[in-house]
Amino acid sequence: MQEFHEIYTSIYQWLDMFLISTFRLISNPVSGFFFGTFLLSLWCTLIGELTSLGVGRINRTHLKKLEQESIRLHNLSVKAIIHKDKESYRACNKMANEAWGKYFFATISQSAASVWPVPFALAWMHTRFEAIEFELAYPIPLLPDVVGYPAVFIPMYILVRICFAKLKPWLPLFHGDDAPKLRRPGQEDEKMITWADVDKHKGLPG
Amino acid sequence: MIASESGWAQVANLQEAIDAAPKGTERGEINPEAPLGYLGIPGGPQINLILAFFWAIWVGWIFSTVGAFGGIMAGVGHITVYGLGNYAGTFRQSAPTINRAVTDSIRVSNQFMVGTSALISSINYYKMGRLVLPVAAALAIGSIAGSYLIPLLTAGKISFRDYVGYFGIFVLFLGCYMLYETTPRGAAGKKKAKQAADAFESTMKKKRSGEKVDTSELGVKMTKFSLGKIAFTFYGVEFSFNPLFPIFGGFIIAAIAAFLGVGGGFMLVPFLTSVTGLPMYLSAGTSALAVLIGMITSILSYLQQGVLVHWPLIGTQLVGIVVGSMVGPYTSQYIPDKWLKRVFIILAFYVGLDFMARGFLGKNIMTMFFG
Numbered sequence: 119m120q121e122f123h124e125i126y127t128s129i130y131q132w133l134d135m136f137l138i139s140t141f142r143l144i145s146n147p148v149s150g151f152f153f154g155t156f157l158l159s160l161w162c163t164l165i166g167e168l169t170s171l172g173v174g175r176i177n178r179t180h181l182k183k184l185e186q187e188s189i190r191l192h193n194l195s196v197k198a199i200i201h202k203d204k205e206s207y208r209a210c211n212k213m214a215n216e217a218w219g220k221y222f223f224a225t226i227s228q229s230a231a232s233v234w235p236v237p238f239a240l241a242w243m244h245t246r247f248e249a250i251e252f253e254l255a256y257p258i259p260l261l262p263d264v265v266g267y268p269a270v271f272i273p274m275y276i277l278v279r280i281c282f283a284k285l286k287p288w289l290p291l292f293h294g295d296d297a298p299k300l301r302r303p304g305q306e307d308e309k310m311i312t313w314a315d316v317d318k319h320k321g322l323p324g
Numbered sequence: 325m326i327a328s329e330s331g332w333a334q335v336a337n338l339q340e341a342i343d344a345a346p347k348g349t350e351r352g353e354i355n356p357e358a359p360l361g362y363l364g365i366p367g368g369p370q371i372n373l374i375l376a377f378f379w380a381i382w383v384g385w386i387f388s389t390v391g392a393f394g395g396i397m398a399g400v401g402h403i404t405v406y407g408l409g410n411y412a413g414t415f416r417q418s419a420p421t422i423n424r425a426v427t428d429s430i431r432v433s434n435q436f437m438v439g440t441s442a443l444i445s446s447i448n449y450y451k452m453g454r455l456v457l458p459v460a461a462a463l464a465i466g467s468i469a470g471s472y473l474i475p476l477l478t479a480g481k482i483s484f485r486d487y488v489g490y491f492g493i494f495v496l497f498l499g500c501y502m503l504y505e506t507t508p509r510g511a512a513g514k515k516k517a518k519q520a521a522d523a524f525e526s527t528m529k530k531k532r533s534g535e536k537v538d539t540s541e542l543g544v545k546m547t548k549f550s551l552g553k554i555a556f557t558f559y560g561v562e563f564s565f566n567p568l569f570p571i572f573g574g575f576i577i578a579a580i581a582a583f584l585g586v587g588g589g590f591m592l593v594p595f596l597t598s599v600t601g602l603p604m605y606l607s608a609g610t611s612a613l614a615v616l617i618g619m620i621t622s623i624l625s626y627l628q629q630g631v632l633v634h635w636p637l638i639g640t641q642l643v644g645i646v647v648g649s650m651v652g653p654y655t656s657q658y659i660p661d662k663w664l665k666r667v668f669i670i671l672a673f674y675v676g677l678d679f680m681a682r683g684f685l686g687k688n689i690m691t692m693f694f695g
Contacts, residue, residue: 169646173646173649177649177650179653180388180653186371191521192603192604194521194524194525194528196606197528198524199525199558199559199603200559202559202560202561203524204561204562205520206520206521206523206524207561208517209516209519209520210520210524211597211603211604212454212517212597213521213606215593215594215597218593218604219593222392222612223394224387224388224649230384230643230645230646230649231646233640233642234642234646237436237635237636237639237642240635241639244635252577287574294341295666309625314621316559316630
């Protein structure tokens with residue numbers, strides 16, 4: 119246990135040194151704080167996205183199975199409504215919603231995998247920047263007049279996530295879903311019938 | 325101090341309560357010499373992050389195999405497993421502010437745990453155009469009201485015992501619902517839906533694929549819009565609902581979710597399907613957005629009241645959930661659904677009754693029955 123504690127402490131010290139050094143890259147303290155927070159948001163986004171990618175690959179078969187079941191039942195409900203069969207629509211829709219519920223909760227891991235570094239980043243910032251305060255130029259509902267480091271980190275993180283999502287198609291590792299390569303002939307997935315498809319084809323597509 | 329100058333009252337109040345609490349080493353006393361623990365309280369519980377990690381694996385496992393019970397188990401972890409409940413309880417008489425601050429921290433921590441998914445899925449559904457904005461707006465009005473009001477009215481005012489009691493009622497209700505689903509009557513409803521869906525599927529298989537279908541009435545057409553009734557045809561089939569239902573339903577669900585510190589998604593989806601008749605394609609996205617709006621409002625409202633959060637605990641739990649959800653699919657195939665359901669019914673009854681007994685009678689269930 120003692121050894122574990124020592125390892126934990128030395129990892130923490132190393133990380134602390136590494137993270138704070140990025141806040142000191144710019145000599146002006148305010149600019150340095152904003153730049154450091156930007157880099158920290160970038161780290162959180164990168165690590166989160168990489169974890170999410172890994173988890174996605176491990177859980178892919180299971181998630182695909184759940185997704186396919188909800189798509190199958192949804193498509194059935196579309197067919198029922200197109201045939202003006204209200205009772206079958208209600209039944210199929212109820213089943214589709216249940217199947218989707220399972221899929222929704224199973225995808226929670228994916229969401230948690232992409233955001234887990236954020237609370238740790240906030241915990242570390244608390245140890246370093248607890249006393250920092252910014253006065254808001256304009257009052258924002260639900261926020262006090264003076265805010266702390268989370269009010270800089272959280273919007274910065276959201277901005278970085280949005281930019282990252284836009285850049286994804288050009289980034290190695292993140293640029294696409296490689297799932298189609300794994301499917302064998304005859305194992306093609308059922309595609310979800312969207313209402314736009316129904317409108318476009320004046321009925322059921324295909 | 326930021327807290328005292330900016331109106332984040334609870335942070336300042338907690339410090340004042342720590343200063344004012346009786347000093348010593350007995351129950352309900354603060355030992356100023358002790359190392360800082362949970363929320364920076366001297367002598368407060370030192371959260372064992374390894375234990376929290378393993379408990380979160382269990383929560384993640386439930387999320388990936390059962391679904392709704394994950395939020396409840398996250399709550400059980402905060403209340404019982406990490407020792408926060410017992411600790412808060414010791415200050416019931418001597419320092420009620422500390423008791424309430426720990427209670428609020430548990431409530432908001434639960435919401436962080438269960439709310440992250442709504443954010444990402446809502447963005448995806450919005451991109452796919454899978455949101456019905458008028459219904460989402462109606463739900464959102466109710467959700468915002470419920471999620472804002474509950475923390476505003478209850479933050480800093482709910483004692484740990486009350487919270488645990490109400491949490492117990494909710495879990496017991498969930499247990500009863502799960503039990504009802506396994507009864508012949510409850511199962512019949514589900515079976516009927518499955519039979520109707522299967523019958524329709526086989527009819528579709530028999531029909532030739534190129535069959536002509538009358539789709540002269542495309543999409544949704546509003547036929548009546550008043551305060552009492554919204555009627556519309558959906559591809560020529562008539563549906564109607566009372567517009568006040570989504571507002572009222574959104575309010576009630578968000579209020580329960582904010583009070584207990586749960587997501588509420590598992591209550592919203594069945595509500596939307598049964599009340600509005602929305603197809604899954606649209607109700608999934610609409611409910612995810614409503615959960616997201618409710619969660620953001622509620623978390624911000626709690627934070628505005630100055631509720632304190634233990635960030636390393638939240639982070640550790642998120643990692644545990646990820647691991648648990650990865651393990652889930654590989655293990656659940658060996659456990660039949662029926663058995664899984666029975667285990668959770670027993671668990672729901674035990675947790676529900678135990679929390680109710682603790683909350684309303686001040687005793688745990690084991691003491692009540694076995695002395």
